Amino acid sequence: MNIKIFINGFGCVGRALAKIIVEKRDVIEKKYGLRIEVVAIKDSRGAVFSSEGLDINDLLKLIEYPRSSIGLYEPYGRMDIGLDEIYDQCSPDIHVELTPSNYDGGEPGISNVLYALKRGANVVLANKAALVYKFREIMGIARKKGLVVKYKATVMGGTPFIDILLSLKTIHVSKIYGILNATTNYVLTYMHRHLVDLDEALGNAKSIGIAEKNPIYDIEGIDAAAKLVIMSNTLGIPLGINDVMRTSLRNVSLKDIVDALRKGEVIKYIAQIDFEEQLAEVAPRRIESNNMLAGIDGLMNAVVIEHEYGNIFFSGKGGGCRETASMVLEDILSASMRGV
Numbered sequence: 001m002n003i004k005i006f007i008n009g010f011g012c013v014g015r016a017l018a019k020i021i022v023e024k025r026d027v028i029e030k031k032y033g034l035r036i037e038v039v040a041i042k043d044s045r046g047a048v049f050s051s052e053g054l055d056i057n058d059l060l061k062l063i064e065y066p067r068s069s070i071g072l073y074e075p076y077g078r079m080d081i082g083l084d085e086i087y088d089q090c091s092p093d094i095h096v097e098l099t100p101s102n103y104d105g106g107e108p109g110i111s112n113v114l115y116a117l118k119r120g121a122n123v124v125l126a127n128k129a130a131l132v133y134k135f136r137e138i139m140g141i142a143r144k145k146g147l148v149v150k151y152k153a154t155v156m157g158g159t160p161f162i163d164i165l166l167s168l169k170t171i172h173v174s175k176i177y178g179i180l181n182a183t184t185n186y187v188l189t190y191m192h193r194h195l196v197d198l199d200e201a202l203g204n205a206k207s208i209g210i211a212e213k214n215p216i217y218d219i220e221g222i223d224a225a226a227k228l229v230i231m232s233n234t235l236g237i238p239l240g241i242n243d244v245m246r247t248s249l250r251n252v253s254l255k256d257i258v259d260a261l262r263k264g265e266v267i268k269y270i271a272q273i274d275f276e277e278q279l280a281e282v283a284p285r286r287i288e289s290n291n292m293l294a295g296i297d298g299l300m301n302a303v304v305i306e307h308e309y310g311n312i313f314f315s316g317k318g319g320g321c322r323e324t325a326s327m328v329l330e331d332i333l334s335a336s337m338r339g340v
């Protein structure tokens with residue numbers, strides 16, 4: 001069976017996804033009988049599309065194309081093209097929403113996802129903001145239309161944590177806490193190891209390309225708060241981004257780090273939801289070095305789920321273009337296998 005996908009957003013995750021599709025397409029076809037056809041890719045200024053599917057050579061060239069200019073790619077490129085024309089020409093089965101998350105209202109992610117559902121496409125997201133603002137509405141529309149919305153890449157980037165939450169059907173969860181933002185964890189790890197201040201460590205994090213397009217989202221705890229919102233809604237418990245109290249990582253000085261280290265402690269940027277106390281927050285916390293979260297360094301994320309029968313500890317890569325793209329592809333396959 002051919003699965004036609006439309007990649008909306010062609011930054012580092014979109015490019016990594018195209019590369020992984022090129023690498024794994026034959027294996028996927030052999031193992032699952034699914035042929036992934038990329039029928040369209042759109043960036044902020046233009047798009048390429050072909051109802052037959054772009055071939056491997058096109059995809060490989062597009063991965064190397066300058067940012068925001070794929071519309072110039074011959075012969076499939078077009079500048080200034082809207083979703084209507086892409087959908088009319090290509091009828092994608094799966095819309096992959098990879099536009100950057102915007103926490104000033106959630107656009108363009110919200111409109112793009114609602115449009116895709118209206119046109120009968122299943123949706124896979126790495127964009128978090130659309131779910132943060134419209135989780136219930138999006139899921140409700142999808143359910144009514146018999147479509148699926150998958151979003152594993154939105155929390156813990158390269159680690160299938162959302163699947164764990166979705167698997168808890170009757171188990172009562174009382175609290176979830178952990179390290180949910182890779183950029184700030186990298187920054188804190190760098191500060192502890194090199195004894196430098198936050199700006200110097202952040203400069204280093206930006207250079208390895210893991211920060212949000214707007215890195216304020218990482219440093220002010222907005223990205224981690226967004227992930228708490230998605231996690232809570234996944235468990236069926238409504239939570240809005242403004243319900244999450246946030247303390248900026250900017251409050252952590254080099255002196256705080258040195259003080260913590262002298263006492264055998266470390267500082268981590270901890271996100272938590274306490275469902276019993278109805279409290280959600282993201283804040284820097286001092287933790288003892290024998291705490292399970294103390295050893296979660298660099299780009300790793302980790303989460304503890306406290307539930308009625310005990311605890312689950314889950315850890316894995318939290319960011320990175322290829323890692324995040326790997327989860328997007330997993331979701332494309334799960335969406336396809338339920339009979340797209």
Ligand code: HSE
Pocket residue numbers: 154156157180181182183184210211212218223318319320
């Ligand atoms: N900026 C995010 C982070 C990317 O650092 O965790 C992954 O969601």
